Amino acid sequence: MSLDDAGTAPSPTYVLLAAEAAREVVPPARAHRPEADVRAVPWWRVRSLRRVSGMGEVLISGAVGAVAGALASTGLEGRFAIPVNILVLMALGTFLTSGYRLLTTGRPAALRLARAATAPRPATRRYVLLHGPAGGRPSLFLFPDGERPDDLPDGLVMLPPGGPLPSAPTGAVELRGWLDRAESGLPVVVPWVEGRPLWPAEPLWEAGSADFEGQLEWLAPGVEAPQPPA
16 A cells, blocks of 8 residues: 555655646746846846845935935925925935845845855756745755656745746756855855746755745645655
């Protein structure tokens, strides 16, 4: 009698999760514009890394504050003076808050991702792309390289919703990084698929961790997470 017949959930093998990924293929909502190659330009010229750092919010609030300040300096009077002064204060507050986040967390996070994406000696893996119920948050389950259908996943990379995705639900991926760790202590790794980086939303979750097992249960209910080695 098989494990399935005995009522035990099947293990999340490559062939099982790949079949699940093929059933839930989600067409891209829109085409993504190409962005600058992180290997050839500074991090702040890469659109995705600017978004990670929060630089855009700093620039927008600074521009709004400058325009509002210029208007206020003209000596507006009457009903326009108070709204403009309020706008100046709001823009200044946003600029200072977002600037602080940029310097303390945003820029370091973008630098870690850029450093990981350009790290030498990538590790080759197979991936399975799962979205979960209702086309949820995309996740790359990572498997050892090769063609073994019964391999178990050894890692997981969460991707941001609405971002670029691989064109196929399964395939080969190059993992670069392991040079830095996030504040959580987990390794920062950037997957490269089809010649471009897929900027992760989270650090690498390794098999056996609580986060890994919880995400597996959400994305592929009815399978049993692999147990860490004794």
